[in-house]
Amino acid sequence: MSGFVYHAFTSSALMSLGLYHLICTTRNQLKSPRDYTTKPYHPFSYNHHQFTKHIQLYLIIICLFIAFIHQTVISFDSDPLVKGRSPVHHFTSLQSAGVISLFLILSTALLISETTNLLPFPPDLFFGTASALFFLQYSVSSSSASLQTSGLEAKCDSVSSTISALSAVLCIILACHPKLFVADVGLGASICLQGLWSLQTGLSLYVDAFIPDGCHKLLDVVNGVEGSTKCDLEDSKLRATAILDLMFVVHVLIVILILIVTYSVTAKVVGVRRFGTYEALPTSSGSAADNNHIQMKAMSGTQA
Template identity: 55%
Template sequence: MGEMMYKLFASASLLTLGLYHLICTFFHLLKSPQSYAAKPFYPFPRLSSVTGNNHHNHNRLQNLPLFILILSLFVAFLHETLISFYSDPLVKGSTPVHRFSSLNSAAVFFLFLIIAIYYLLSDSTSLIPLPSDLLFALASVGFFLHYSAASSSAAIQTSDLQAHCDSLSARISALCSLLCLLLACRSRLFIADAALAAAICLQGLWQLQTGLSLYVDGFIPEGCHRLLDVQSGVEGSTQCDIQDSKLRAVSILDLMFTVHVVLVVILIFVTYTMVVMAAGVRRTGSYEALPTNNADSNHIQMKSLTGTQA
């Protein structure tokens, strides 16, 4: 139950942050397309009517998404650190391997936590803020380390289903790392910024699916069961003993992953439509492009002069 609660928390945090970043990306592009540049963090917009005592409270409200990010990273770091002290004989190499694998994941979350805290301090104090391209580069390193940690975790799992879930999660982190690297090189690349937000939403949905498939009896594929070490009383994730059941369960996970990708694409369309409506952008009528070559231009001028003389 504890692992499922953590998966729910991780899913809610990632979905919230990813959707918020997606909304801000679309809104920023629609309001100022000429000066658009990707940002690692979008604060809440300032209110022109904020004065006096409300100014300090509004500054806190501006950084609310950053506070949520820091809280989520701290919980993730604390979770991985605490579970490293528990024995887990259900992984390859038993408890020592589990301990170092958990500490590796905790170190990755700690790196993200340091970056987020420094960004918050530099925004609210006199610290020199880091350039956006450097922040995206650091985020790219963090996502790559998370990809490496998730891949290593998948390699030591005795549960084929958990290994497959961790492997797909690692691929999403690898995609996020690549997108952050692109944004570090070209901050005006809107498609990379929107894709990064969508990938974070996909990671949130996949964390939810992982928790349901591994820890909730009603969602465990047919022919599979929960692992249990009788001597230590440690209960693990889901295992399929029969090869046919294993292949069927992996195919179901692949199908669900594709379904989540489709859901994220639909979320992009819905979010963009709602942002366009909220921003008050109206579609203009169609127009014909003016000719660019000299021959067509001279032809139009002569035709206009002929009509005038007539």
């Protein structure tokens, strides 16, 4: 049960962060298309209180700290399948905890940069660093997928690594082209997708009603340890993998719908400013036009 609770917590945190980023990015672009540039985070501009203005960063730091503690603690869970404590589970969990700690340091550095003058942190450096951390997360998830003894868990880790790779690419694009609105929106969408997939992973691995037919949890293995959810036959594993592929497509569709609805609602609230079209200038008429008209004397006797 603890495995599902952690994935549900991760999903809610990532979905909230991604949706907030989508709304703020869209609002900034609609309010001032020409002056738009990407931002590492969006403070609550309506409130000038120091804590409330940066509450998003405080919440991110708290969530990352909880995730770090969780990954560190579960790394010491025993795995009876390998006669005691599993070195594979221990080291992969510590790798995940290490990546989370790097994101925690990055968020703390951003908070210090925004609240003090001790650590200037330009946006391009932030996105470049975030790209490196997302790529590291991709590497850790890929390694975890290759070491899993359960095909179902390996598939979940593999899809998660793909989303992390997408986030890494979008971050490096934003570091080089900070005015690229599409990449900024894509980053928020990728965070939402990672949140939805975290929920799907928790449901597929730890909730009996959502575990595919032919697969089941092993009662003598702690939830979250590799091999805790197994498929009995090869056909069952292939069927479960196909179901996860289908669910991934469904989650992508949900994220696209969220993106469209977010843009539509934000555009309705903020309003759209269009540039690049020409409007007819007001012309004078009547007596005003006659007064401004100057009769030119005809020129004669000139040669071309």
